[in-house]
Amino acid sequence: MMRFFRVVKEALASIFGNKTRSFLTVLGIVIGVGSVIGMLSIGAGAQDSILGSIESIGTNTIFVMPGELGEVTNAKALTISDVDALSNRMRAPHILRVSPMVMSQTNVSSGENSLTTTFFGSYAEYADISGIDLAEGSFFNQTDIDSRSAAVVIGPDLAEELFGRRSGVVGNEVRINNSPYRVIGVTKAKGGTQFNNPDMQGYMPITTMQMRIVRQSIPNSVSYIIIQAQDSASIPLAIEEAQQILRESHRLSARQENDFTLTNQEDVANIAGQVTGILTVLLSGIAGISLLVGGIGIMNIMLVTVTERTSEIGLRKALGARKMDIMIQFLTESGLLSLIGGILGIGLGWAFSFLIGNYAANSGVPLVPVVQTETVLLATLFSTLVGLFFGWYPAQKAANMEPVEALRHE
Amino acid sequence: MENPVIQIRNMTKVFHLGGGNDVHALRGVSLDIYPGEMVAIMGPSGSGKSTLMNMIGCLDSPTSGEYHLDGLQVSSLVDDELAMARNQKIGFIFQKYNLLPRANAIENVELPMRYSENTDDMTGRAKEMLKLVGLEERMNHKPNELSGGQQQRVAVARALVNHPAIILADEPTGNLDSVAGQEVMDLLLKLNREKGTTIVIVTHDPGVASQAQRIIRLFDGKIVEGGLE
Numbered sequence: 001m002m003r004f005f006r007v008v009k010e011a012l013a014s015i016f017g018n019k020t021r022s023f024l025t026v027l028g029i030v031i032g033v034g035s036v037i038g039m040l041s042i043g044a045g046a047q048d049s050i051l052g053s054i055e056s057i058g059t060n061t062i063f064v065m066p067g068e069l070g071e072v073t074n075a076k077a078l079t080i081s082d083v084d085a086l087s088n089r090m091r092a093p094h095i096l097r098v099s100p101m102v103m104s105q106t107n108v109s110s111g112e113n114s115l116t117t118t119f120f121g122s123y124a125e126y127a128d129i130s131g132i133d134l135a136e137g138s139f140f141n142q143t144d145i146d147s148r149s150a151a152v153v154i155g156p157d158l159a160e161e162l163f164g165r166r167s168g169v170v171g172n173e174v175r176i177n178n179s180p181y182r183v184i185g186v187t188k189a190k191g192g193t194q195f196n197n198p199d200m201q202g203y204m205p206i207t208t209m210q211m212r213i214v215r216q217s218i219p220n221s222v223s224y225i226i227i228q229a230q231d232s233a234s235i236p237l238a239i240e241e242a243q244q245i246l247r248e249s250h251r252l253s254a255r256q257e258n259d260f261t262l263t264n265q266e267d268v269a270n271i272a273g274q275v276t277g278i279l280t281v282l283l284s285g286i287a288g289i290s291l292l293v294g295g296i297g298i299m300n301i302m303l304v305t306v307t308e309r310t311s312e313i314g315l316r317k318a319l320g321a322r323k324m325d326i327m328i329q330f331l332t333e334s335g336l337l338s339l340i341g342g343i344l345g346i347g348l349g350w351a352f353s354f355l356i357g358n359y360a361a362n363s364g365v366p367l368v369p370v371v372q373t374e375t376v377l378l379a380t381l382f383s384t385l386v387g388l389f390f391g392w393y394p395a396q397k398a399a400n401m402e403p404v405e406a407l408r409h410e
Numbered sequence: 411m412e413n414p415v416i417q418i419r420n421m422t423k424v425f426h427l428g429g430g431n432d433v434h435a436l437r438g439v440s441l442d443i444y445p446g447e448m449v450a451i452m453g454p455s456g457s458g459k460s461t462l463m464n465m466i467g468c469l470d471s472p473t474s475g476e477y478h479l480d481g482l483q484v485s486s487l488v489d490d491e492l493a494m495a496r497n498q499k500i501g502f503i504f505q506k507y508n509l510l511p512r513a514n515a516i517e518n519v520e521l522p523m524r525y526s527e528n529t530d531d532m533t534g535r536a537k538e539m540l541k542l543v544g545l546e547e548r549m550n551h552k553p554n555e556l557s558g559g560q561q562q563r564v565a566v567a568r569a570l571v572n573h574p575a576i577i578l579a580d581e582p583t584g585n586l587d588s589v590a591g592q593e594v595m596d597l598l599l600k601l602n603r604e605k606g607t608t609i610v611i612v613t614h615d616p617g618v619a620s621q622a623q624r625i626i627r628l629f630d631g632k633i634v635e636g637g638l639e
Contacts, residue, residue: 319497323489324490404470
């Protein structure tokens with residue numbers, strides 16, 4: 001133990017004896033580890049954020065999209081009669097709620113403020129399916145659906161854009177396609193990505209939407225249907241029931257493929273998880289290459305060091321150092337070099353992900369990079385291994401020197 | 411009479427330079443050196459004296475022949491055993507002192523102990539040796555803060571610290587002026603006289619060699635004076 005401590009002390013003395021060179025040597029490792037940590041933390045943050053916004057769609061939900069997956073061209077539109085069929089509790093006991101959805105990019109304005117955003121037309125059940133909570137006012141109800149009332153529920157970000165405030169807007173009027181609508185509710189902030197921000201969206205009765213906003217080529221057609229299963233265990237059964245019902249209502253023969261696609265939220269979450277996982281691996285793989293290059297830098301400098309210190313190696317051998325002693329001495333040095341680089345790199349990666357987090361927060365992207373403990377440990381371990389791996393050859397070279405020749409070296 | 415501490419019989423060393431060029435550096439050398447002796451090995455360059463020194467110092471293995479060092483049959487040892495033999499049996503002194511530039515005098519003297527079994531109180535033992543060579547005032551100095559003569563005395567202390575069977579000095583005064591050189595020689599003579607340390611000096615300087623009790627002269631890979639038959 002004392003012996004090891006002395007070897008480490010000596011290696012540190014050698015590393016700090018030539019600070020500039022040591023710093024330049026570890027720079028590659030610093031950048032390598034820094035970018036791996038940065039990428040992994042951003043990847044973890046992105047995963048959290050995406051999974052969060054998928055969960056915000058609602059729990060135990062199943063989407064029905066028109067068309068077979070990948071073959072949208074000859075899709076048969078989904079209609080309100082599909083929704084009615086799916087709502088039959090006798091035929092679909094595992095389905096809790098169903099809502100048709102019509103989506104439209106529309107222009108919405110209030111006074112001088114005008115913008116284009118996504119409005120959803122749905123049933124009143126959609127609030128429960130999707131877990132929409134209201135900060136103020138209320139969601140539209142069956143009466144609003146039946147009477148096609150010109151009422152909208154808007155997200156807090158949208159309220160901010162239109163009225164310059166996030167609350168106290170219920171009862172105000174907005175204009176959509178130049179027709180007046182009354183704001184009856186504002187949703188609670190959910191957060192989301194720039195491309196899918198529920199806080200910037202609005203909701204209205206589907207009947208209102210169909211009558212006043214969307215021009216339909218097929219009567220009563222809907223963009224998609226959202227189904228909520230009784231609970232997570234009944235999702236597969238609910239999917240089975242929905243498939244049966246839709247095949248019948250679309251009059252598909254046994255040989256025909258589905259002309260619709262059923263996707264449950266869990267699948268989407270899994271796919272998104274896989275995608276972000278692949279992205280993370282890809283990004284950190286690229287970052288890992290810089291770690292490799294850093295390791296080669298260490299090998300390069302260690303080879304120079306070994307050559308420079310040939311006569312020292314000769315002396316140590318003359319004084320009784322065995323091959324293993326010399327080997328350990330140089331491996332300790334390269335291992336410590338890259339360990340120091342790794343520690344600096346963790347700092348750099350941390351700073352990097354902190355900056356990215358700040359930048360994301362400033363530009364409204366809800367991405368919070370997560371530096372995980374295991375990532376830090378892994379990076380430390382890996383960088384040390386890189387040092388040992390790339391230090392092996394120079395150390396071997398030093399250990400195998402013939403003492404007579406090494407001593408003769410100038 | 412005591413057994414010789416160094417016993418070499420019919421030692422040869424051939425260097426294969428490639429292309430069929432063989433250099434016969436040693437052509438059958440036999441010699442005995444007894445405990446407490448101070449012996450000088452002389453010879454012109456190319457005579458094989460450096461090769462002989464490397465053999466005595468266990469730095470290299472002979473092509474043929476026998477070498478016993480303090481009861482150890484050196485010719486049969488492998489690398490790590492040779493390292494151990496160097497560590498325990500031999501104290502090296504080099505022409506250029508070969509001190510570690512970043513380490514102070516104590517740490518330099520500690521170096522051979524680090525590669526030995528006994529690592530107790532290395533600092534204390536190093537200090538003791540530095541006192542013996544008269545450097546107690548400069549123990550914390552680094553080599554570049556010491557004169558050439560002082561550096562060579564640090565090297566002498568380093569050579570003594572593991573209590574080796576012999577001190578093997580390679581041109582110990584070669585880099586020193588005559589005064590500093592004589593100081594180092596006086597130190598070696600004193601060690602030999604007072605402590606009975608066996609000392610082998612390889613030199614081409616007749617002034618140095620003349621202070622030894624015996625001179626072994628080499629020429630063309632053979633001993634021409636001071637060896638056995």
